[in-house]
Amino acid sequence: MNRKTTVVLALFLSCLVHAQWKPQGDKIKTKWASQVDPAKTLPEYPRPIMERSQWKNLNGLWNYAIQEFGKTAPSKYDGQILVPFAAESSLSGVMKEVGAKNELWYETNFSIESNWNGKNILLHFGAVDWKTEVYINNIKIGSHTGGYTPFSFDITPFIQKGKNQKLVVKVWDPSNDGPQPRGKQVKNPEGIWYTPVTGIWQTVWIEPVNAKSISTLKTIPNLDQNTISIKADVAGATTGDLVEIAVFDEGKEIAKAKAVVGESNDIVLNNPKLWSPESPFLYQTKIRLISNNKVVDEVKSYFAMRKIASKRDENGIVRMQLNNKDYFQFGPLDQGWWPDGLYTAPTDEALKYDIIKTKELGFNMIRKHVKVEPERWYTHCDQLGILVWQDMPSGDEQPLWQNRKYFEGTELQRTAKSEEIYRKEWREIMDHLYSYPSIVVWVPFNEAWGQFKTVEITEWTKNHDPSRLTNSSSGGNHFQTGDILDLHNYPGPEMYLYDARRVTVLGEYGGIGLPLEGHLWRANDNWGYIKFKNENEVTAEYIKYAKILKNYVKTGFSAAVYTQTTDVEGEVNGFMTYDRKVDKMDFKAVNKINTEVIDALNHK
CATH class of the missing domain: 2.60.40.10 (Immunoglobulins)
Structure with a gap:
């Protein structure tokens, strides 16, 4: 076969694959949605902090079926799904609800490269939400629970010689019917709650290794x-x-x-x-x-050679330090959602984009809110230079936010099973992300949601990783534990508590809303703590808050988090629209005032 024929055949096969898949629904999409190629989906190496030269990406079109919980493997599949996009997402090509009463089945075939003979074959999953069972050539080889951490299996004993290997994956995800960590996912999304994410949502891949x-x-x-x-x-x-x-x-x-x-x-x-x-x-x-x-x-x-710590300054205020110098950390609340891919960015360029824009705004930190990102996101942070506060994705019972009684010391009584699920996944998240230098703060709880045994969990977190700061409960319930007292206040900054023994931070504020027609997830009922009509008004309000914050920096705040990077579904309080097509504030003006806020401490 000559080169011209090969190119024509490749183009034909690519068009054939495209014909079998298209994004679903009529909701807004990012510019990167059109760049998604089913024949080459998220092709980048998925684990850049530990990279081998040989590997094979299994992303692409797989068979899928949604069927009632507890049934045997489907004899016939419903169609094709683009892995690794969740079944509820547009880019999966499915965009269907799964729910706690059903299971999501996947099937694909893959081959082992001929030059991998004699090697052990590892099968890797970046993340699957939530309970996963894996079958190779009709043999169940393993299972995993947890929606945010990678897992892998040595599938060498189950490989059949000279054949395509059959891979079947079964997933069950109870969403908010279960106690498991799930972040903002709910089966009936509205307000500050978002669409469920079921199944595979990060890259699936194989690699050959030696027995050692x-x-x-x-x-x-x-x-x-x-x-x-x-x-x-x-x-x-x-x-x-x-x-x-x-x-x-x-x-x-x-x-x-x-x-x-x-x-x-x-x-x-x-x-x-x-x-x-x-x-x-x-x-x-x-x-x-x-x-x-x-x-x-x-x-x-x-x-990276970097040190995160806290130390009392000459005025008696406990400050965050970076590399043994007082350092004010300032960044957006970043939830990592996408209108087309939900939990999964359409491309690696898209994944990196939000970090680049955060730097453009003059920030030096991101609070990754109740979600864990694919590993490439943390490498982008390491390379671009951004500090990361990593939340544990919330789960179990949601607090009554309208009451905001975060100071009475009442904790959730979790079941033993719920506690076990939390501890297992939080340990796995910390172990998984331990070596990424951009991460400087662990956040076990957010706003009393699922909060239990706060002192014990905080001390356990701190002991598990003494090299970072632990922010025990961002926004409360507040206990005298960990390194940080974290206040939330909307819309403007306010220091209504202060801790003379720990770092005091403003873990959330802002939420200035601006709904922009043509860039909305839903036509009405959009959420913002306060709403304005245009870029000038929103920018002016942001600057007003930043000037207030600047004064609080001098009197006690050592970090602040503004809500938020982008709009998310019904929330319209982002610096950018949900589709990332419009910057909703004057970024140069925001950068200028953000630099002044940071410099109020860093260059005092």
Whole structure:
């Protein structure tokens, strides 16, 4: 077959795939929706903090069926779904509700590359919401619960030689009928509540490894000792196996160390380059697993030298510090929703876009609100230079927000099962994201939602990762625990409590609404704490609040979070419309006042 014939055939197959899929519904979409290619869906490497050269993306059109809970595998499927977009999303090509009474079934076939012979094959899922069962060639090989963390299986024993491999996935997600972490998803979305997300919503992929291979990396910088500690967990290791780490500064090797498997490599860096939002320098690394003097695995990674802490300043105020200097953190509440993909950005460019716009607004931080993003999002933050507060996605009973009784110390009595679900997923989230330097604050609870055993959970979080600050309950219920007292106040900034022993922050404020016709998820009943009619009015109100905040910075606030990055479904209080097609404020004016707010502390 000549090259011309090959190109024509490839174009024909691509058109055929496109003909079998199209976005569903008539709701607004981002500009990236038209760039989604079913034959090449989110093709980027999904785990850039631990990268291998060989892998295969399984995203694309799979068969799907929605059927009653408890039924056997479907004999006939309903049609095709574009993985990894949730069934309720437009970009899935399905856009159907699933609900707690049904299960979502997937089926696809994949082949193993011929040069992978003799290798172990790992099957990876970026995230699936919520309870997942996986079958390879009609054998159930494993299961997982949790909607926000990756999981994988060694499928080597179940691979059939010389054949396409059959992969079947079954998912059940009770949405707000269950106690599991779910963020803002509800079966009847309205106001500040959004569409459910069921099933696969991050990349599915396979990779070949040797019987001995690196499974995870844990990186801990120590600025005060100029060291970086890197520990690799290894599958299949035996006595005498070594991990070798080489560190590179812009392509030049500057350090190398070896340690036996199970020990960390503690590498001294002379005059290290520090990471900050103003200068997000990343060291590159190459990690090799050596057995019997042979390299049996190799991954690429990176790290940053940065330190997050708190310290009392000369006025007696406990301040956040970055790299041993007082540092005011200021950013938007970022919920990471998309009108076309729901939890899943249409493309990697789209995923990165919101971070770029946040920097354009002059912010140095993002509060990732009751959602966990795909790993590439955190790498974009590391590379672009933005601090991240990472929320635990809320679950179990919702508080009565209209009462806002966050100071009486009443906690939710969760069932033992609900507690177990929370602890398992929160630990998995922290372990999964541990090595991303952009993350500087963990937030276990938000506004009393599902809040239980606050002191115990906060101390457990702090002990699990003492290298970061713990914000026990953003917006309350408030207990004397953790590193931060976090106040919420809408619409304008207000410091109605102050903690002389901990950092005091304004964890949410703002919510200035501007509904723009042609860019709305729903025609009416849109939500904003206050609403205005045009860009000038909204910008003026934002600047008014920022000037108030600037005074509070001097008297006690060490960070602030404005609601929010974009409109989300019925919420119209974003800097941008939900489809990201319109900037709703004067970004240059916002950048100017944001810089003044940050400089009120950072350059005092």
